[in-house]
Amino acid sequence: MKLLKHSLIAAAFVAATSTSGMAADLKGLSISVDPMYMAVFGDDVHAGDVYTYDYSGASGYYYQYSGNPIIAKPDGKLTLRGEVEYKKGEWGLGVNYWGLSSDGSQIGSITDPVSGDNSYVGIRLGDNSWSSDNQATTINWSTSNKIKVWTSDVYGIKTIMGDQDKTFNLTFGLKFAKLQNQRVDHMSYDDANFNTYTYDWNKKADSDLLIGPMLGIQGHFHWEKQRVIGTVTQSFVYGDVNYQSMTAREYVYESGGGYSYLYDTSHKTTEVIPVTEVKLKWMYDFTPNVSLGLGVFASMWTNAPMAQEADMYYTNAESKKTVIFAGSMGSLEYRF
16 A cells, blocks of 8 residues: 555656656646546455354363454445646646545355354454354344545646646645445344344444645646646545444344344534545547546545444444545546
8 A cells, every 4th residue: 555655656756857858738628537446445444253262171261263354345446537627828727526435345144153062153243242152043244334435626727837848737726525434234143042133333424525725736748649647736624524323232032022222322523634636647649639548546535534343332432544545547638
């Protein structure tokens, strides 16, 4: 992950400092559509483990524990990034947008897990565990980690230096954004008497609209029909984040009846989140109006508010992580 981050920043720096024979950025109205394959880094949740206890010794106090971790990681997805810019002379205006919705889920089942008088297998989610030692005969479980994000920059453009070969622009404006994260865990099992026990956790961190200042630099270079565009921006978005925690238990007896309860709590905080974005594109001008190219893009959210992992104490604590949304993209640009 650090290698990706450093590579992107280094590539943008090289693009922004190169002086080899290129031409200034193109003027007028341009529209870019960039299909991206974007992955999520930094939000791998260790939801729990499928485990085995092997007891030994006459007293049964000594045991060996082995477990296979359950990791809930949002999947990489195809998405779109769009950008519109208008430049005239040394000034210009621009707007861009990108978004991602991803879900990393796992599901499993352990049937008749009793493996011997001195051996038990089961599953742990958060700080809760169930096993054949608890008379469970079938254990069903699932976990998911969902994340949704979108951002849009509205900005001005000012050429700060340049010549026939290259142009450097300052960008300044506002970033609008929204970030949502949800963690859902489920566990149910039947005991030897066919009684059913169900446990559910639902944890959310859902921001209101986040708004803050954005400042960046662009480097544009052109030689013959090829162009390189490098952009680095830094934003600080501000807004409220709503945390919610729900824990539910239900017990249904084979003989009839049972009971259930629900614990639900929420609170709100106000956050300032640094967002750093890097874009690097290579473009080929097929005609005076149409260009195609390839590139990379990354958006790093420092100390982003994320959903808490499930636990047995029904808490609703805040969770902060540095999350990076990054990937490769194609690009289609049309100029008017």
